[in-house]
Amino acid sequence: MIYTVGGIKGGSGKTTISTNLVVYLLKQGRDIILVDADDQESASDFAAFRLHTLEGNLGYTAVKITGSELNASVAKLAEKYDDVIIDTGGRDTVSQRSAVSISHVYLVPFAPRSLDVWTLGKVEKMIAEMKPFNPKLVCLAFINKADPRGSYKEEVAELLREATNIEFIEASIGNRISFANSVGAGLSVLELKPTDDKAVKELEQLMNAINKAVDNKSERR
Ligand SMILES: Nc1ncnc2c1ncn2[C@@H]1O[C@H](COP(=O)(O)OP(=O)(O)O)[C@@H](O)[C@H]1O
Ligand SMILES: [Mg+2]
Numbered sequence: 001m002i003y004t005v006g007g008i009k010g011g012s013g014k015t016t017i018s019t020n021l022v023v024y025l026l027k028q029g030r031d032i033i034l035v036d037a038d039d040q041e042s043a044s045d046f047a048a049f050r051l052h053t054l055e056g057n058l059g060y061t062a063v064k065i066t067g068s069e070l071n072a073s074v075a076k077l078a079e080k081y082d083d084v085i086i087d088t089g090g091r092d093t094v095s096q097r098s099a100v101s102i103s104h105v106y107l108v109p110f111a112p113r114s115l116d117v118w119t120l121g122k123v124e125k126m127i128a129e130m131k132p133f134n135p136k137l138v139c140l141a142f143i144n145k146a147d148p149r150g151s152y153k154e155e156v157a158e159l160l161r162e163a164t165n166i167e168f169i170e171a172s173i174g175n176r177i178s179f180a181n182s183v184g185a186g187l188s189v190l191e192l193k194p195t196d197d198k199a200v201k202e203l204e205q206l207m208n209a210i211n212k213a214v215d216n217k218s219e220r221r
Contacts, residue, residue, distance in 0.1 A: 010090035023188030050186025
């Protein structure tokens with residue numbers, strides 16, 4: 001499976017979600033490659049932190065690929081790995097479009113903040129433009145960084161439910177220090193000690209919901 005984590009907003013949690021997805025799949029015994037398609041290189045930074053924390057034991061393959069040839073390179077890599085995760089930058093770039101063109105699943109996190117939600121129209125438009133090149137692409141939106149007491153989350157959920165071309169996943173990820181701290185150490189919340197049970201549960205529920213949505217969409221075809 002090829003997953004692209006993207007969107008048209010920086011700071012929405014793309015790298016946090018990509019890296020947690022990588023470790024989630026690793027724990028299922030899968031052979032994973034994480035493609036850093038962002039010139040800011042946060043996924044590569046994560047790999048460097050992880051190598052330090054785990055004393056050289058990365059557990060997955062890390063590469064950086066950007067530009068219009070990304071899809072061709074990923075197509076070759078996909079033959080050799082169980083899953084490919086592509087972490088993109090928060091802009092509508094050639095790299096992100098190239099990644100979307102070759103992916104099975106396009107995951108778009110939205111922080112429940114107005115500036116983030118305003119990018120929804122651009123994401124919908126980009127998907128509409130990319131669909132002819134990749135008609136089977138499964139596009140999924142979800143909320144990341146939800147504040148426990150924030151009422152805005154429900155308003156944003158409402159907007160995302162009504163989006164076109166992208167399905168809303170009801171499982172959301174909270175704004176939790178454990179997500180920020182674990183990524184900073186090159187770890188997933190699944191690996192952080194002491195364990196933040198709520199964060200782990202949220203991540204597992206999100207991953208289950210993603211799998212379910214992908215299965216449903218595939219069956220309908
Ligand atoms: N669920 C979360 N809870 C707490 N902090 C988060 C969460 N998701 C992301 N962050 C923090 O928000 C910032 C941006 O996240 P990042 O994953 O780098 O976003 P992006 O890759 O979309 O730019 C980072 O400081 C990260 O630690
Ligand atoms: Mg990033």
